[in-house]
Amino acid sequence: MLLVRVAGLVAGFLTIALVATGCGSGSADEASGSAAGATAVRVSLSDDGCRADPASIAAGPATFTIKNENGSSVSEAELMSGSRILGEKEGLTPGLSGSFSLDLKPGTYQLYCPNAKTERSDFVVTGTSASASSSSSAAAAVNAATAGYSAYLKDRAASLVTLTSTFVAAVKAGQVDRAKALYARARAPYEAIEPVAESFGDLDPAIDAREGDVPAAEWGGYHRIERQLWVAGNTAGMAPVADKLLADVRTLATRIAGSSFQAADLANGATELLTEVSKSKLTGEEERYSGTDLSDIAANLAGSRAAFDLLAPALAGSSSGMGLVTTIRSRFARTDALMAEHATGGGNYRPYRQLEPAAIRELTVAVDALAEPLSQLAEQVVTIK
Amino acid sequence: MSAHFSRRGFLAGALGSAAAVGGVGVLAGCDPAGPAASRPAVVPFRGAHQAGIATPAQDRLAFAAFDVPGTSRTELVDLLRRWTLAAERMTRGEPVGAVDGSEHYVPADTGEATGLAAANLTLTIGFGPGLFDSRFGLAGRRPAALRELPRFAGDELDPRISGGDLCIQACADDPQVAFHAIRNLNRIGFGVTAMRWFQLGFGRTSSTTPSQQTPRNLMGFKDGTRNVNGEVPADLDAHVWVGPNSDQAWLTGGSYLVSRKIRMGIESWDRDRIGDQEAVFGRTKVEGAPLTGQHERDEPDLAARADGTPVIPADAHIRLAAPESNGGVKILRRGYSFTDGVDPVTGQLDAGLFFICFQSDPATGFIPVQRNLATDALNEYIKHTSSAIFACPPGPADGQFWGQQLFS
Structure with missing residues (x-):
């Protein structure tokens, strides 16, 4: 679904194509708002990368609120498990924010912010989930x-x-x-x-x-x-x-x-x-x-x-x-x-x-x-x- | 090879290394500050004015008008955001999303522009009068000049190919690039917009800068030689861009688009003698010079008489369309030749001019000029079959979505 970043040495310097997602068309605005009892995770999106606060949470329901602070080359953030997208928010032009909610089981996930300097950062979920895991x-x-x-x-x-x-x-x-x-x-x-x-x-x-x-x-x-x-x-x-x-x-x-x-x-x-x-x-x-x-x-x-x-x-x-x-x-x-x-x-x-x-x-x-x-x-x- | 990237480069690279890059933030191909020379055939999507108006006219057109069947302002704004991302990508020569993926992936981009360059693609959006009814909370934001055009002499309009709540004009030097853009935007719009009508244009009929040759229309004539020059800001400010003192501030820096599908009676025209053809236009056919001059760009002498009659006849097209006959009014013409094949009733060629013009106010632009053309000798050979008017917002600034000025 995702085209990964592309690198090529062209005319002596690096050219990168933009990452495009396959999920952009047809869907209405993503589900938003916090689920009851969910852990709140704030994700700030900038050209440097996406930073989660807190960087690690305990297993269970979580609501990710993503805000594009001032990034001009980034407009989306995704939470991934390997190659699978668990949650995402697209179309975040500078100043905009959006959210998604998930029920996460313990493990190491990745926050993925296409086009940022650092595109992927780990997001760790600890402990054992009381509720059944989403997957x-x-x-x-x-x-x-x-x-x-x-x-x-x-x-x-x-x-x-x-x-x-x-x-x-x-x-x-x-x-x-x-x-x-x-x-x-x-x-x-x-x-x-x-x-x-x-x-x-x-x-x-x-x-x-x-x-x-x-x-x-x-x-x-x-x-x-x-x-x-x-x-x-x-x-x-x-x-x-x-x-x-x-x-x-x-x-x-x-x-x-x-x-x-x-x-x-x-x-x-x-x-x-x-x-x-x-x-x-x-x-x-x-x-x-x-x-x-x-x-x-x-x-x-x-x-x-x-x-x-x-x-x-x-x-x-x-x-x-x-x-x-x-x-x-x-x-x-x-x-x-x-x-x-x-x-x-x-x-x-x-x-x-x-x-x-x-x-x-x-x-x-x-x-x-x-x-x-x-x-x-x-x-x-x-x-x- | 230069440093711009094309769809070809995008896909070729995608098949290569997935993890080859980290920590490189500068996108050479889409850095708005990058030197223009390094991005041939890419017209910037963002700016004070929308691209595709003063931009030197590209060779090909795909023009779509849309209805918005629903009533949700939120959905409409959400679509404009998604359109903005897709439009900006396509104008850079990139697909709107991945063309390939795992077995059950439905390609987000339809793929027919894969391997093609950006081809100077411009995408220009306009809002029709119908958008400003009660549905989207925009009733108070309708510019007074944005209303259905009056009926003109000789109109034979088909409502099925007229009007619309929105329009997107796609111009490019490659017909498949222009088609691809409209097709993908239409697809993204499913559920919010429904395409009302669609027109392909196969050859430009206007030059928007003097460095471009004036092309010929399907009658074989050069028309619109005295068009607004897209390289002269003062001309554009005077005739094309909506100024700061209009009734709706959101439209400042925008323009009004009028489209008219003009069917030509090709078969009849081709049987007309050259003397009459030249009298109809007021120009010579081969050189394109006014009948009072030697060269195409010679100013026509509308007062010149020979043997007691005007050299450029009273009903000649260039006389009636001239600024001198219209209180100094000029419009920016950006039309394209079209054919829709064969008229199913008559078996004659269905072809002509898909006329597009931009102006700062239709009340002092297209409307009086078209009224003045009521006695045009050309009317014997043409009929207008579709008509539409749209208000094109100014260009999106960085971080803005298309038409955001209207909604903020």
Whole structure:
């Protein structure tokens, strides 16, 4: 994440590139304010380096308040454990201050002030912590998240099988109106777990290919039936397609039950679901016959939110993680509010073609605003030990 | 190789030693006190005035207008701080953040300017009238002159590519550097700003210093020869910078930016005979001399008559745009040629001039000049399709964020 300082002898004297961090974009102001009972550490930032007062504290909660006294080449301070950033404050131009809070276990940490004459100085935490250390509780939270996600996937897969069975029955019975009414709801669990389904390779094209994605002779799945229902207005020839669809979603459920996932899979999956939203649903290309794209978007967002909510507790141990969580939460709230404007009750949404261009734009802006910080989640999660 | 550093040097070094340096505080490449000669192609980001106004016009433009959908002043200020850090880095030729990292790292910089020099990149911010409504507590700080432009004769404005709460003008001698700057600032702004419209310009049409050749517009003519000279402080003070006696002190040292997208009827123009083309502009096509002179920089003689009629016709562009026809008014022009490909309806070229000008007061700058152009012979071949106005704050001083004057 950090580009380290760079030295090079150029034209006879030393040139150093500025250190840039990867955490600058997308996150709102970092969490600030002192935690109750926390040890206060004042860090003064100058061109010479960053100086902590006191230079050593006992293990437990601590609030670091960083002030840039007059440093013109320094603007941030980080508390690091090895290569991992535990807390940081950026954008501190001269005179500005900011803070972050952490629960620290005993050990030697480093205060890192990019561009200062002395960039790194040790910060020692002594004794034994009364509370659980941030890293071990974070690691436990990661385990809880991956276990929770496995349960979520199984639950969604079970719903998918149930709802698709009902849909398939309507198709095979030639009940066009009923099948159309069931279509979007039947697909929703699939859209909530789509990146996982895609990870099984052959199943996603069989279940979810759009016209032209696969050779015409092989085309089946939801969208084949969608076209028959909305364009032809009947279910002619759909019985074998419907049977195959149900068999495929059952296979998917079986495979999900036998799989396990890493925390990074959750985080990356949460972002991939939003890529799905941007790629084909906000353009109305996914459900080109039924116009039920907003139902897919709602399901994609729900799946993304589920993964994020499970991971959020694991990030609570670092101020940068907390800042990210807070930002992502508020951005989910924004997309939820916009989606609610288009809900028509019973889990249904207005057809895509009824959306004004301004509404599509508004939704796209909100999804971009959400996806940007969400994309930073994976790297935060994988550094948790 | 000189001592400035480029993105190339930054990354090449980053792949090398991680711990090679300690205790060296002087940053040769970004020491504002360093000799300019050691930093070719780097325009200082900070100063009394924003860069990108009087700066000799670079070859390429990327111009973006943004809406601010939210209502949080704190978020807006926080974004301006983050934009400042990123903008300053990019104008030095550095990425906004690391391009590479461990497997799950999402690059903070988008990377397409990696290996490219700073290319004289300037980034100039402006605040639109909409920012001064009730949302951000700025209603009392709106300069009286900052309001939507009046409707002008022949306007065919598309609201989707007009206006905006904020703008950023990126100018550079490399198109990818200019694009990279807007793209990354847009990305950093997600959640606070939303890009409203975006315009690329592929070639400058103005010279802001006499040492630069006056380039030609897409009609093949040199226009704006009598532009404000960016090297003459008195001209800039008189016509471009907002003075200390304006109604809003925060804007002192700033300027008003007016942008107009001017679509040219390229196909019709190309069929016009040379005599008429020259009469339309009031200049010769090849030399660029006024019809009353021999050389480009000869002063036009607006009074000259031949056979009882004005040599420079009454409706010639240079007559109507001349300071003599506008009470001595001059504006600093900084426009770029653009093309957006083919008009999807007509199949004709969608191309023309993305006009940008800076002035100390639009009420005595662009507005009267544009009103005077109502009878311009050129109007037969052009139409204005987008319009915007922004107040550009003075340059950030050391330690200040972009536009801090407005918020303090």
